[in-house]
Amino acid sequence: MEAVRTGEQYVARQRAYRLMLYVLLAAGCAVMLLPFFWMLTTSFKTEAEALRIPPQWIPVSFRWQNYIEAWNAAPFGWYFFNSFFMAITTTIGEVFTTILAAYAFAKMRFFGKGPVFAILLGTMMIPGQMLLLPNYVTIQRLGWYDQYQALIIPWLVSVFGIFLLRQFFRSVPDELRDAARIDGCGRFRFLFTIMVPLSKPAIFTVALLKFMGSWNSFQWVLIMTKTATMRTVPVGLQLFSSEVGTAYEKLMAASVMAIIPILALFLFTQKQFIQGVARTGIK
Amino acid sequence: MNRSKKLLATWLNKLVALWWQLIPLEWRSPTFWKDSAWAYIYLAPALIILGVFTFYPFFSAFRLSLFKVDIPNYPGQYIGLDHFRYIFGDKYFWRALWNTVYIVGISVPVTISLALLVASLLNKSLRFRAFARTSFFLSYITPMVAVIMVWRLMYHESYGLLNYFLSLFGMNRIAWLNDPAYAKPAVIILNVWRYVGYQAIILLAGMQGIDQMYYEAARIDGASGFQAWRKITVPLLTPQIFFLLIISMIGSFKIFTEVYVLFNGPGPLKAAETLVYYIMRQGFFGTQHLGRAAAASMILFAIIFVVTLLQMQIAKRRVHYQ
Numbered sequence: 001m002e003a004v005r006t007g008e009q010y011v012a013r014q015r016a017y018r019l020m021l022y023v024l025l026a027a028g029c030a031v032m033l034l035p036f037f038w039m040l041t042t043s044f045k046t047e048a049e050a051l052r053i054p055p056q057w058i059p060v061s062f063r064w065q066n067y068i069e070a071w072n073a074a075p076f077g078w079y080f081f082n083s084f085f086m087a088i089t090t091t092i093g094e095v096f097t098t099i100l101a102a103y104a105f106a107k108m109r110f111f112g113k114g115p116v117f118a119i120l121l122g123t124m125m126i127p128g129q130m131l132l133l134p135n136y137v138t139i140q141r142l143g144w145y146d147q148y149q150a151l152i153i154p155w156l157v158s159v160f161g162i163f164l165l166r167q168f169f170r171s172v173p174d175e176l177r178d179a180a181r182i183d184g185c186g187r188f189r190f191l192f193t194i195m196v197p198l199s200k201p202a203i204f205t206v207a208l209l210k211f212m213g214s215w216n217s218f219q220w221v222l223i224m225t226k227t228a229t230m231r232t233v234p235v236g237l238q239l240f241s242s243e244v245g246t247a248y249e250k251l252m253a254a255s256v257m258a259i260i261p262i263l264a265l266f267l268f269t270q271k272q273f274i275q276g277v278a279r280t281g282i283k
Numbered sequence: 284m285n286r287s288k289k290l291l292a293t294w295l296n297k298l299v300a301l302w303w304q305l306i307p308l309e310w311r312s313p314t315f316w317k318d319s320a321w322a323y324i325y326l327a328p329a330l331i332i333l334g335v336f337t338f339y340p341f342f343s344a345f346r347l348s349l350f351k352v353d354i355p356n357y358p359g360q361y362i363g364l365d366h367f368r369y370i371f372g373d374k375y376f377w378r379a380l381w382n383t384v385y386i387v388g389i390s391v392p393v394t395i396s397l398a399l400l401v402a403s404l405l406n407k408s409l410r411f412r413a414f415a416r417t418s419f420f421l422s423y424i425t426p427m428v429a430v431i432m433v434w435r436l437m438y439h440e441s442y443g444l445l446n447y448f449l450s451l452f453g454m455n456r457i458a459w460l461n462d463p464a465y466a467k468p469a470v471i472i473l474n475v476w477r478y479v480g481y482q483a484i485i486l487l488a489g490m491q492g493i494d495q496m497y498y499e500a501a502r503i504d505g506a507s508g509f510q511a512w513r514k515i516t517v518p519l520l521t522p523q524i525f526f527l528l529i530i531s532m533i534g535s536f537k538i539f540t541e542v543y544v545l546f547n548g549p550g551p552l553k554a555a556e557t558l559v560y561y562i563m564r565q566g567f568f569g570t571q572h573l574g575r576a577a578a579a580s581m582i583l584f585a586i587i588f589v590v591t592l593l594q595m596q597i598a599k600r601r602v603h604y605q
Contacts, residue, residue, distance in 0.1 A: 050436075110323065131337060
């Protein structure tokens with residue numbers, strides 16, 4: 001055992017300890033935020049400022065033209081349209097298929113329920129990259145290569161979403177359904193007028209994760225499309241980067257534009273977003 | 284004659300009754316089959332899409348790996364195990380495997396340890412905690428390609444911030460993206476930076492689920508803060524740590540975008556070529572060897588499968604559930 005410390009020593013030690021914690025936290029935040037800060041300031045610099053060493057932390061004057069020049073240097077209009085189109089349609093579609101499937105697993109009795117659910121969970125262990133190649137062949141044979149179908153239809157289902165929503169649906173008491181049925185409410189109507197509104201937080205989580213995943217997806221789009229007007233923002237940005245050479249200020253302006261939609265979504269829905277992601281860790 | 288007929292009839296009856304006994308109670312009611320039909324209507328959209336884009340490709344990947352794949356004359360010429368023979372004799376395959384193991388072996392433990400530290404910090408009642416949580420999380424939600432662009436600038440040999448900081452400490456410049464010795468570290472640093480916040484959020488959620496009663500009991504018994512952390516927090520977090528270990532190992536085995544975008548290729552002298560990069564190079568970049576890529580992806584699947592099974596085995600013995 002340590003000797004008993006006097007009150008003053010204890011307070012001093014506590015204070016030093018807390019100071020250390022703050023220093024650690026501040027250092028961590030600085031490391032995490034520095035790349036974003038650097039991206040943002042560089043996007044407003046002139047080319048000479050962007051490449052200056054020692055670094056120019058804040059540009060002398062803010063060059064908004066970088067954004068316009070970057071936007072015009074590549075078909076960013078198409079990239080953004082495609083990204084939004086893909087993210088919104090896959091999100092809506094996935095929410096719909098997920099609600100239906102999760103309801104069947106949570107509230108219906110049917111032949112083969114246990115085995116089918118187990119097989120679905122098993123598919124979560126298959127690495128997507130292994131499926132990329134046979135899927136590429138399938139997409140080619142279906143004639144969907146370089147078409148919107150290839151970007152959207154395979155992504156309309158998520159087993160993880162079904163799993164998450166099933167857990168939520170199961171917590172809704174069965175009495176509610178029985179009461180609704182006695183009042184003459186059909187299964188389908190019950191699902192969409194009672195279950196869905198009750199499960200808004202879980203559905204919102206599924207939708208957010210999907211939107212984010214769609215917006216950020218890269219490898220699939222890279223493989224399944226070839227014309228510039230079919231590319232999405234991440235793939236377009238990668239192409240742009242190999243064209244601009246050392247014009248880092250334009251590249252950073254384009255990167256900031258690619259981040260803004262997700263950042264806005266995140267800042268407006270921060271609480272649900274973080275809770276949703278945290279929920280992915282609770283099995 | 285009549286008697287034997289009767290005997291046969293009773294035996295048949297008994298047999299039918301026995302079969303009837305074997306059928307689960309549920310299956311005997313017609314409403315069950317009606318419900319089943321409805322359930323499959325509800326499941327149809329999900330099952331059809333999963334069937335075409337998950338189940339079918341899973342099995343056809345095995346098949347394609349035995350063919351010299353030719354899409355117009357699908358599936359092409361059967362060549363047995365030739366692709367596997369080629370791959371196992373290809374030094375770039377072994378190099379890709381080694382690069383992947385190297386990146387996984389360093390970035391997974393480093394990320395989890397840092398995340399544990401960050402989560403412990405965020406779990407303290409400090410000011411600016413919400414701000415800190417957001418800033419740690421930002422790297423995970425932002426599109427990877429956009430983020431890699433700024434890392435490319437920061438890694439730049441002459442204009443990069445990293446070398447500028449090194450020069451402040453009197454150290455030499457490093458050609459992060461052009462020196463084969465630093466290609467893998469560059470990928471690892473990027474990877475750790477990107478996932479540490481995500482992992483910290485998962486661990487933090489786990490920490491907040493721990494009953495305060497344990498800490499009070501520990502305090503009464505005279506345990507220091509660090510002892511409580513080591514003996515209570517960490518053991519009770521093992522389910523989350525284990526979950527992160529599995530998904531981050533699987534995730535790191537599948538690294539591709541980081542390398543492809545950071546180097547605009549497989550890195551100097553292919554020094555950062557990973558397994559998935561190797562698959563992509565065989566299948567899609569340059570001459571298309573789709574069958575060979577399918578064979579390589581079988582090997583990736585086998586590795587991930589074995590790693591997951593091993594971890595499950597370890598988890599049985601080592602993970603504490605509350």
